Amino acid sequence: MTKTPGVISPVPGSDSFFLDYMKFIQECPEFVQHFQFDDDVAIISVQTEFMRTLFGANVDDKSRDENNNNNEMNGLHDSDSDEVENMGQVNVESQSTLPSIFNHGMITDAAHKFFHAGKLLQTCCYNEELHRWQPILMSWTGKQNKETYSAHFFTLFGSIVSRLKLNNVDIRLSTFQSIIATVVDFSDAQRAGFQLAYQKFLTSTEYGIQFQIREWELSSSPYQFPSAEEHYSVAIGLLKGCRQHWKKSVTRVSQNHHVIPPEKQSEFHGYIDDLFSAETIESFTDMMEIIKSTFPNTRDWLYWLSKAEHGGLLFPILQSQNFEHLEGVYLFSMSKF
Secondary structure (H helix, E strand, O other): OOOOOOOOOOOOHHHHHHHHHHHHHHHOOOOEEEEEEOOOOEEEEEOOHHHHHHOOOEOOHHHHHHHHOOOOOEOOOHHHHHHHHHHOOOOOOOHHHOEHHHOOOEEEEEEOOOOOOOEEEEEEEEEOOOOEEEEEEEEEEOOOOHHHHHHHHHHHHHHHHHHHHHOOOOOOHHHHHHHHOEEEOOOHHHHHHHHHHHHHHHHHOHHHHHHHHHHHHHOOOOOOOOOHHHHHHHHHOOEEEOHHHHHHHHHHHHOOOOOOOHHHHHHHHHHHHHHHOOOOHHHHHHHHHHHHHHOHHHHHHHHHHOEHHHHHHHOHHHHOOOOHHHOOOEOOOHHHO
16 A cells, blocks of 8 residues: 555555545545534535536526426425425525525435445435436435534535525525525434524524624614524524325324224324314314324324424424424423323
8 A cells, every 4th residue: 555645654454444535535625525523423425516516507587487387396205395395485685696406495314224334314406407306415424413413404504605605696694594494304303403503504604694794784673683592493494394204104103003993094094184284273282182082092192293393393383383492392281191
C-alpha cells in the first residue's frame, strides 16, 4: 500500500477505510456533504451534482401551472401524494424564480434493510420532468436518534438555501418554510430531529438570521424575533405524518383478532374513517371514546395516537389546532384511558 500524504502511516485491514475515504474525498470533493461520528451522531450524507442542479432548474409560471395539474406521481403511495400536494403550496414572492422541484413538498423515509448495518435515509422531491420522486439528499445513518436525524435535516436545509443563493433566488422565511414542509413517518426521533434542525438553522446560521432580519425589515407591525423554543414549536407545523404508515398500522390492528374480532372489522374501519374525518375536537374525542369502549384492547394503540406529537401529524382536525406547545403531553385526559 502506498503512503498517503499527511497521514502518519497506512495500515492494513479495516483501518484502511479512513485512508480510502480520504482519497475518495479528494477525488469527489462535492459528493459527501456531511460526515460525523461521535457519541450522539453517526451519519454520512451524500448528494450528487445532478441533485444540486435540480435546485436551479427554473420554470416559467405557465409550465408550473400545467405541471401542478399533473397527478401522475409514480413511485409514491397515493395517500402520500395527497399529503405532499397539499403541503407544496409554496408561498413565493416571485414564484417563477423557484425550481419546479419544490412544487410538491418533500418526503423523508428510511430503508431499514438496504444496509447490513445502519439504514438508508432519503429526502425526495417530485421531479416533474421524470415523473418520479427524486432523492435530493441521501444519508447512511448508524444511530436512530434525534441528533442523527437532525444532522440529516440540517445538511438538507443548508444545501437548499445555499444553492438558491448561488442562483440569485431570494426568498422569504415563509417560502423557506413551504419548501421544507415534509411528510415523515411517526418516528419520534425523526420528528424531533426535524425540529432540532430547524431550530438550529434559524438561530445559528447566516441564512437563518438573514431570514429573520428580512421579516423584521418588511414587517408593517412591530416584529419580535422568536426564541429558540418558539422556532422548535413552529417546526412541527411543517410536518405531516405519512398516511401509508397510518394505513399499515390500522391494518395490523384490524387483523389482530385478539384486538378486533373478525366479524367486527368492517365496523372498526368505519369508526376509523369517522375519526379521520372528524370536523371538531369534540367529535374526535367522542369517536376515540367509542372505539375504546367498543374495542377495549385498542386502548394502548389509542393512547399512543392521542399524543400531540403523533395525532397532530396525522389528523386534519388536530393539524388545524395549536398543539405545538403540548409536545410530550397527551391531548386528552388520561382518565379517559
